[in-house]
Structures are given as C-alpha cells and as structure tokens.
Amino acid sequence: MRRLVILVLILLPFSGLFTSVPTFFFDDAIINTVIQVLVIVSLNVWLSIGTAWWLLFTETKWRTFIEWFLFLPLFIPALAGTFGMYIALARFGLVGTTIGVLIVLLVVTLPYSIRLAYNAMSVIGRPMFEQALFMPPLRRYRDVLFPLLSGTIQTIALMSTVIVLGQFVLIQLIGAGLISTVTTRLYQVYAGNDVALALQHTWLLILIPAVLYIAIGWGIRLGVKIVKGRL
Amino acid sequence: MSRVNVLLSMAVSLLPLTALVFLFRESVGADVWGLMQEETWRASLGVTLYVTLVSTLCSLVLGTLAARAVYVNGQNWLLRWLKWPLFVPHIASAYLFYLLFADGFPFGLIEANERHHLVVIVTYIWKEVPFVFLMVLGTYAQLNTGYRDMAKTLQLNPWRQFSVAEWPFLVKPLLDSFWILVAFISFAYEVPALLGVTFPKLLGVLAYDRLTTGLFLNESEAYAVALIWTLFLFGGVLLTYVLTAKHRRRIEKGVRR
Amino acid sequence: MKRFLIVGLMLVFIVSACGQEQAEVAETFDEAAKASEGTTVNFYLWGGDEGINRYLDDYVAPRLESSYGIELNRVPMDTAEFVRQLSLDKRADRERGTIDLMWINGDNFRNAAEADLLTGGLLERIPNATLLNEAAQATDAGTPTNGLEVAWGNVQFVLHYDAANVQNPPETFEELRRWTEENPGRFTYPEVTDFTGNAFVRHLLYAKYGDASRDMETIPDAFWDELASWSPNLWKQGQTYPKSLAQLDQLYASGEVWMTMGFNERRAEAEVNAGVFPEGTRALVLDHSISSTHFLAVPFNASNPNGALVVINELLAPEVQLMKQRDTYWGDGTSLDLDKLDERDREAFLSLDDGSTYPDPELLSDRQLPDYGPDVIDQIREGWTRVAR
Numbered sequence: 001m002r003r004l005v006i007l008v009l010i011l012l013p014f015s016g017l018f019t020s021v022p023t024f025f026f027d028d029a030i031i032n033t034v035i036q037v038l039v040i041v042s043l044n045v046w047l048s049i050g051t052a053w054w055l056l057f058t059e060t061k062w063r064t065f066i067e068w069f070l071f072l073p074l075f076i077p078a079l080a081g082t083f084g085m086y087i088a089l090a091r092f093g094l095v096g097t098t099i100g101v102l103i104v105l106l107v108v109t110l111p112y113s114i115r116l117a118y119n120a121m122s123v124i125g126r127p128m129f130e131q132a133l134f135m136p137p138l139r140r141y142r143d144v145l146f147p148l149l150s151g152t153i154q155t156i157a158l159m160s161t162v163i164v165l166g167q168f169v170l171i172q173l174i175g176a177g178l179i180s181t182v183t184t185r186l187y188q189v190y191a192g193n194d195v196a197l198a199l200q201h202t203w204l205l206i207l208i209p210a211v212l213y214i215a216i217g218w219g220i221r222l223g224v225k226i227v228k229g230r231l
Numbered sequence: 232m233s234r235v236n237v238l239l240s241m242a243v244s245l246l247p248l249t250a251l252v253f254l255f256r257e258s259v260g261a262d263v264w265g266l267m268q269e270e271t272w273r274a275s276l277g278v279t280l281y282v283t284l285v286s287t288l289c290s291l292v293l294g295t296l297a298a299r300a301v302y303v304n305g306q307n308w309l310l311r312w313l314k315w316p317l318f319v320p321h322i323a324s325a326y327l328f329y330l331l332f333a334d335g336f337p338f339g340l341i342e343a344n345e346r347h348h349l350v351v352i353v354t355y356i357w358k359e360v361p362f363v364f365l366m367v368l369g370t371y372a373q374l375n376t377g378y379r380d381m382a383k384t385l386q387l388n389p390w391r392q393f394s395v396a397e398w399p400f401l402v403k404p405l406l407d408s409f410w411i412l413v414a415f416i417s418f419a420y421e422v423p424a425l426l427g428v429t430f431p432k433l434l435g436v437l438a439y440d441r442l443t444t445g446l447f448l449n450e451s452e453a454y455a456v457a458l459i460w461t462l463f464l465f466g467g468v469l470l471t472y473v474l475t476a477k478h479r480r481r482i483e484k485g486v487r488r
Numbered sequence: 489m490k491r492f493l494i495v496g497l498m499l500v501f502i503v504s505a506c507g508q509e510q511a512e513v514a515e516t517f518d519e520a521a522k523a524s525e526g527t528t529v530n531f532y533l534w535g536g537d538e539g540i541n542r543y544l545d546d547y548v549a550p551r552l553e554s555s556y557g558i559e560l561n562r563v564p565m566d567t568a569e570f571v572r573q574l575s576l577d578k579r580a581d582r583e584r585g586t587i588d589l590m591w592i593n594g595d596n597f598r599n600a601a602e603a604d605l606l607t608g609g610l611l612e613r614i615p616n617a618t619l620l621n622e623a624a625q626a627t628d629a630g631t632p633t634n635g636l637e638v639a640w641g642n643v644q645f646v647l648h649y650d651a652a653n654v655q656n657p658p659e660t661f662e663e664l665r666r667w668t669e670e671n672p673g674r675f676t677y678p679e680v681t682d683f684t685g686n687a688f689v690r691h692l693l694y695a696k697y698g699d700a701s702r703d704m705e706t707i708p709d710a711f712w713d714e715l716a717s718w719s720p721n722l723w724k725q726g727q728t729y730p731k732s733l734a735q736l737d738q739l740y741a742s743g744e745v746w747m748t749m750g751f752n753e754r755r756a757e758a759e760v761n762a763g764v765f766p767e768g769t770r771a772l773v774l775d776h777s778i779s780s781t782h783f784l785a786v787p788f789n790a791s792n793p794n795g796a797l798v799v800i801n802e803l804l805a806p807e808v809q810l811m812k813q814r815d816t817y818w819g820d821g822t823s824l825d826l827d828k829l830d831e832r833d834r835e836a837f838l839s840l841d842d843g844s845t846y847p848d849p850e851l852l853s854d855r856q857l858p859d860y861g862p863d864v865i866d867q868i869r870e871g872w873t874r875v876a877r
Contacts, residue, residue, distance in 0.1 A: 003308065010312055013319075013357060016330030047243075050236025070240055073247040074411055075464040077418035079439055080457035083257075083576065084250025090580035107246050114240060115407065123369040137233070155365060158317060166320035169420060169439070176573060176586040177532065177563040183322065188535055188564055190326060190425070198326065205323040213318065271873050344728040428728035429679050430876035440681050443568045 048113035096176035109160040120152035254458040261455035274431035286355035294363025302371040322421040524795035533591035535564020543817035585789035589796040595862040607786040616804035621825040630861030637783035639823035643752040651768035661695040668721040676723035684733040754819030757843035771847035806833040
C-alpha cells in the first residue's frame, strides 16, 4: 500500500504528458540539441574522471585550493555568471558560435560531474584504485576506471544531459539567438497558445535523456563484458 | 594525462569566476542601503529564503529516508523508480506541474500561482529528492554495517542508532547537497517564473526581470543583489566546511579500510 | 596529442579574436544593394506572434531572395534581451555583432539611443523613406528618432471581448471597473513589466488625470490605491497577473477570462480565423486609445548594415506594407502616408475590407492619443508594486 502511494507520487506529474497526443517531428533544433548533448557528455566524463583521479592521488599543497576552485563555480548565480561570460567570450569572438555555446555548457555541467566522480571514487576507496596507479593511462581508463565507475559514468551522463537541456537563458544569450535548441524553442512555445506544441517539446526534453541513459547503459555493459573477456 | 584534465577543468572553472569580476564592476554605485529599504527586494528575499529552505530541507530528509530504505530495509524497488524525475529537466517539470495544478489539484485544493508557492516547493522536492538520494546512496553503499550492528547490540534506541552509526558519515554528502540545492533554487528562473506569482517574486525572477525589462537605470541594483547573494553563499559554504573539517577528516581516515 | 588539442584551441581563440573591424555602411542605396548581394541579414524581433513570423518567412523572405539575393534570417528574441546583448557588446568592444536589423520602440529605443547602440543616417539612404508618415516617423513615444530608426508600422490600443459572454460591453474605463465587479475573475491585464500591461495602466492614468498626467513628477498614491481596488475582482483575485500578453491571450482563448487587449486594432482577426480566439470576438474602444509606432533600427556593430538597409527599404515598399496590413498574416497598420502614395496603392489600402473584429475606424481615430514618454513607463513599473502586493 505504502509502495503504491509513493509510486503514484513519483509518477503523477507525468500524467500531464498524456493530455494531448503529440506528433513527432525532426528538425535542426533537435539535431543541434543531440550533438550538444553528446559532445558535452563525453567531455564531462573524460574531464571529470581524470580530474577526480588527480584530486585523489596527487599530494601537493595546491590540492585544497584547486578543489575549492573547481567547486565554487557551483555557487555563482547562473544568471549573473551568464552576463560575465558573455563579455569574456565576446572578446574572443565566440558569441553566437557553436563553440562558445559548448564552452558555457561545459562550465555549468563540469563542477557537478567532478563532484559526482570524486564522491564515487572516494566511496570505492583508494585501495581499489591504487593497483592502477602504475598502469599506462589508456589501460588504467579501460581496465580499472571504466568497469569500476560504470554506474557513475552513467549518472554523470544523465546529469549533464539534463542540465544542458534545462538551459534557456544561457544558450539564448551566448548563442545570440542563432543557435536554436529544443529548449530555446520550447520557451517560446510555453508562452504561446498551443498546448499540444508545448507538450511535444516537453516529450522531447524527457525522451532525449531517457534514450541516452538507456543507450549508455547498454554500451557500458557491453564494454565491461568485452574488458572482462580480455582479462 | 590526468594533469591535462585538471588544467582543462581549471580553465573551464576560470570562466564563471570572471563573472565575479564583472559583477564587482557592475555593482559599483549601487545604493545597497536603499536596496534593503525597497520592499520589493525585501519581500523577494523573504519568500526566496522560505521556498529555498523548505524545499531543500524536505528534499534532504526524504532523499536520505529513501536511501536508507534501500540499504537498511532492502526496499530495492526504489532504486528503479526514483530515477524517473531525474530524466526531466527543471523547465519541463515546471510545465508538467503547471498542467497538473493549473486548475487546482486535488479537487481544486492547491492551485499554481498562489502566494504560498506550494506548487513551486512541491516541484522542487519532486525534482531534488532523487538527486539527494543519489548523493547519499554512495555513502550508504560503503557504510560499514558493523557500526550499526554494534549500536543495535548496545540496545540504543533507533534514533540513537542512526545518530551514532549513520549520521557522522552522512554529514559530507548532505552538506554538499544542501549548498548545491540552496545555490540552485535560490537563484533559479524557470520554475518560479512559470509557477510563481507577480508579488513577491523569487530573487532569480526579480533580478532577471529587472535586467531585461528596460529599467537600465536600476541595473546595478540587480547585479549588486547577485553579488551579495554569491558572496553570502561562498561565506556559508566556507564556514560550514571549516566547522566540519575536523569531523570529516576523521571519518575519511576511518573509512579507508 | 593532448598538447596539439590545446595549442589548436588557443589558435582558434587568437584567430577569431583578430580581424574584428566595424563594417562600413555604403553611401547610397544602390551601393548598399550591390554590396549586400548574396549575404544574410539577421533580423531580431519578438517571436511571440505566429502571424508576424509567417509574414516574414513566407512573404517577405522569398521576395528579398529573388529581388536582391539576400537571405533573411529571422531570429526570435525579446526586445529587451537583444538590447541588453548590444549593451554587453559595447562593453566588450565587439565591433562585428550578430544583429543586423531589429524591431524596436519605446523605452528600449530610448535606452539604445542613450547608450549609443544604433547606426544613424538611415533615412537618406533608403528611397522608400520618402513615403513615410512624417508625424509617425518624428518621435517614438516622446523621444525624437533623429534618423536612428525607421517607422515600420502604426497601431492603436484596443481591447477585445467575447460577445458570447459579454452582452453589454463597458464604454469607458470607469464602466470597465464596474464590469469587473459584476463579473469577478473574468478580467486581468499583463503585469506592467510587459509592454501591453504597462500601456493599459497608462490608459487608466489618462482617464483619471487627462493631459495633466503628462507633466506629473510622480504618480499620486491615490491612483495606485484606486487601481488596487480592482484586484479582488480580477482573475485569481489579483494575486498574480499574466507575465506577458501571450499568457493573457492564452487565458482569453481558453475562455478563462473574457477580455484581452493589445496594440494593433486588427490583431484579433487572424486569431479568430485560425480558431484560436472565440468566434464572438469583437473590438472595444473605450474613452481613448494610445497610438504607437514601431520601428526598425540597425545596431552600431551590425556585420551586414548594407543588407539591413535593403531589407528596410523592401519592408517599406507599398505592396509589402499592404500585405502586412491585410488579415492574411498580421494586420499591422501601415507607417506610410497614404497621401504620398500613387492613386492605385492608396485605393488598395483604403479598400481593405473590415473584419468582424475591427473597431470602427472613425471612432478609433477620434479617440486617438499620443503615447506617454518613457519616464512614465518607468514610473508605472516602479509604483505598480503597491497594486501587486
């Protein structure tokens, strides 16, 4: 009984999705979005695991400082950060370009990913990783980090996908309106009259991370199987 | 190899910190005293604190309870279902809750866009409980059950068992989650913009409105508010981490089996 | 490998940071047309109205492509947002921006002009500018335009109501207030940060104080107290207001409120034809109606100012303005002076059939009122908190 109540509480909000029948479509904004997500997810996984590894195993007096340096951006209000980043990126001519948008998306996702990777690694514990300390980097990633952190990789991918998909103000400003994504379009649709259209976009925003999560899950399980087979 | 990663990560983190420089420059000349007098900002601060703290604390408690249910009571089904809200970006969940509550739910009881911001809070709780759950889950996964067994053997009451055998290990993930959630919720735009009310507005919505509706004359105010709030958060983060540093280090050492 | 990547990235930064000089504006229209062949013009404007979007995408863009070889890229964004983008560009010394052409007016124009964000000298380079209605072109809500922007359209503020629900529509703002008392929850207006919501309050201000309200230092408290007395009978008891006109329209379309409002006396026709607004939608002109002109401007750092000039000229062509005024797409009033057009064009404008949602044109022009200056807009934004509270 209690289980049922909790399930209903978790799932009830999804009921809104079924109030009208969405029709699916495919266009530039969706392609943009998927490419952004894939690039950002890969960069996040690669950077965060490497950084967390370094934080865990490097003995230097700079460690605490760097840890804080990587942590604090989480606490800058997104809105204010956006204006500052615009000025910085405009000097390099990156406003209104895909590269500029990718950079700021990395900025808003990476601190979370590093945190997740770092926490996961300290949970698994140093002893498990220490055996890999002297392996060449590629083998270290493939044979130790990848299998041990497979769940975390999946979580990092999910978190960064969802954060990327939640960005409106950021992409609108840094992309100067020229980079259109599902989210930027959705924002205009929410303000309009068409509930069915708004729902279509909402569906997309939920399906993209779900599909990606499942796909990455499969990929990882397959990968782990291959690695294990080789050992 | 991992040194490259760290350098790149730091370069990426440098960018938002330039935002601080920008904020400092733009806030110059803001009449901070006048700001505190202005009712709009004061009311906004009040409602922001209320919404942020209520949603954060509820999320922390429920998230921890859920993680506990999995590891202590073996409710593994939660692992599968609690993931669902994670797939929904904030903006989409705001819209879903808007659809659900627009005309009052259940039976016209709670409506969206009312002054108690109940729907805003519920939306945040629904979104953040799984996040806290994830942050805490790792800790429970590696928690040495020996501690709890010992607490049980000593016949401590359930509350004491929790506070002795689990709480010390939860401090770090809960502190992390607390500040991440507070920082995020207190200055977010999407959810309160769709589900909030005209007055009082949450800080993020008010600042965004002030910055994008042509009141250029007052823009240094909005920047000053952002800056003060950022520094306040930085201060809070540093303070709580310094205060718990000793405790956390002891735990970390103990955990290394 | 990784080193290469980093060096490569740095190169990208350095290369892209160079070669950023301001684009040059041609002296004459013919030169501009020649220089801009085969280019793209990024046109930034509010994207909340499907009719406007389709007018530009389906009608204007193909014409530009075939006559001048210019590709028109419509970028939907709120006006205040791209004005802010420009002010950030200014601070970052960004000489080649992304915006080539924009729709702007009122307080946004004042802000942009004060911050020196616009390219001047537009009128003498645009042949069709000679056809403009001089009164409309001269000032923008009290601010002289000084050739920094070109009038694009001219509209008046009206309310629309659903005759199926409203049998005896009010005729004055005072009667409107009484009507809300008799029909609680069926009326609201957008919050005053919104362009339309602010204009609604300006109408009330004029209804109470007349021309004296134009020179008031501050708006008297009595006015706000009276406006606050509307609240209990508004939608959701005035606890919250729609954030934008689009949201109010949404409420009106779903029948939750029975009136909506907006600049542009013809705007409801296309919505009714599309089945969004109810069949019974009719216009409502109260004591007076503020008229408002909207404009086109070129930012100081436009990458393709010549293309922008060509687009402006095309948008002012009588034929293109006529299509704009038809209910086919948009129904936006022309900014041209009909007396300056040739016989055939003038007839075409005059013969545009009346729609069921159009107000009586004579009544509308009788009650026309020039807009307030931006200072009043700001005062309303600041003072209205007392009402929302």
